[in-house]
Amino acid sequence: MHAPIPTNNLYLAQARASTDSRHCMELYDKWAATYNAEVGDEAQNYVAPVLVAQAAMKFSLSNGAADSVILDAGCGTGLVGEALAVANAKAIDGIDLSPAMLGIARQTGVYRDLTQADMNRPIDKPDGTYDIVSCVGTFTQGHVGPDPALRELVRVTKTNGIVIATILDEIWVSGGFKAEVEKLKEEGLVNVVTDELIDYVKGHGDKAVLAILEKNPHP
Ligand SMILES: C[S@@+](CC[C@H](N)C(=O)[O-])C[C@H]1O[C@@H](n2cnc3c(N)ncnc32)[C@H](O)[C@@H]1O
Incomplete structure (x- = not known):
């Protein structure tokens, strides 16, 4: 049995x-x-923003890419960007659907560029732009589905770069995310580094799959 989604917040x-x-x-x-x-x-x-930022910067350091260029997809108010900046990330771009959320993210001062985008559509960024793409809290019910978003996040990632995303456990299988990740793997586009369960909101028993996808050279 899954723990119930915390619904104490009306907007959520x-x-x-x-x-x-x-x-x-x-x-x-x-x-x-x-x-x-x-x-x-x-x-x-x-805790998800900090966990993802730490995983992203661990990858960045092990790759010797201290100057990684990062896209924070579904950046919201910038919690992930702030955690990335604390971990010493330098160039962070953000995209999000909500202009007001982007406005708060802008006030953090940690983003290089912030753009409005609907991730349920193709993303207006060139192929192979980013070393790391983070996406936290955005693959959840009523937000962004797996297709075309996962493929698009991989497309804008550089070869040997990573997409690191949380997908709410409740919809990992039922929402088609697991199947889409398997499809990308079967096509040779990505290597699945991990799809482990992590704490999402500690204390609520709320869990998410942490998916880390490494982009392969052209299959
Ligand atoms: C729960 S918040 C997560 C924000 C931030 N990543 C965090 O961890 O605090 C979900 C975010 O997804 C954004 N969002 C929802 N639907 C979206 C879409 N179709 N395209 C892009 N962003 C979307 C919302 O505007 C919101 O900022």
Whole structure:
């Protein structure tokens, strides 16, 4: 049995029930001003941003790429970017659906570039741009589905770079994420470094799959 999704936050519950990107965007636009206070790590033990940033920088160091160029996809208010900056990341770009969330992310001062984008559509970035692509809290109910998003994140990643994403455990299989990752692997596009379960919101028993996909040279 899975632990219930914490629904103590009305916006989160509504966002997870979104039926289209426009509705989801409107909710995050309303939520942006209070998001950090409500889901920031101190408020709800939302540990996923820090765990992903640490994994990303570990990869960066082991690759000798201290100057990694990073895309934070679904960056929200910038919790992942801030954790990456603390871990010494230098060039971080962010994309997100919600202009208000992007506005808060801009105030952190850690992003090089911030752009509005709907990840349920092709991403307007050239192939092979980033060493690391992070995506935290965005592969969840009512937000972004596996196709075309996972393939798009891999496309904008450099060869031998990584996509590091959290996918809420409840939808890893039922939402088609596991199948899409297997498809990308079968096509020779990626090597699956890990798809382990991690704490997502500590104390709520909320878990997510941490998927790390290494982009292969052209199959
Ligand atoms: C739970 S928040 C996570 C934000 C941030 N990564 C974090 O960990 O705090 C989910 C984010 O996904 C964004 N989002 C929802 N649907 C999206 C879409 N179709 N394309 C891009 N971003 C989307 C929302 O605007 C919101 O900022």
